[in-house]
Amino acid sequence: MHEFAVAEDLVEEVLCLARADGPAAVREIHVSLGADSGFSADALRLAFEVITAVSPLRHAALTIAEVPGSQVVLQRVVLDVPDRPPAETGVAAAGP
Numbered sequence: 001m002h003e004f005a006v007a008e009d010l011v012e013e014v015l016c017l018a019r020a021d022g023p024a025a026v027r028e029i030h031v032s033l034g035a036d037s038g039f040s041a042d043a044l045r046l047a048f049e050v051i052t053a054v055s056p057l058r059h060a061a062l063t064i065a066e067v068p069g070s071q072v073v074l075q076r077v078v079l080d081v082p083d084r085p086p087a088e089t090g091v092a093a094a095g096p
Helices: 003-020 041-052
Strands: 025-034 061-067 072-080 087-089 092-094
Touching: 003 025, 003 041, 003 072, 025 041, 041 061
Parallel strands: 025 061
Antiparallel strands: 025 072, 072 087, 072 092
């Protein structure tokens, strides 16, 4: 299942974004999944849940939007930063 490799890349990118903003908890992760990417949304979600089960992202909500195209794109990350309102950050791409 190649979805595990994609999920690992997404988790790494999200953790880097969270660390760059200081101590931040990740609330939401929004991903676009291209219909022609060859990846399954269900398998990607399962891979994400397995990888993040014992990580700082274990409480983050993952939203996957299936779109035309062949890329998997990290669209948006919503962070909880102490003493600040929730912040949105991040646009990165991962693909086959």
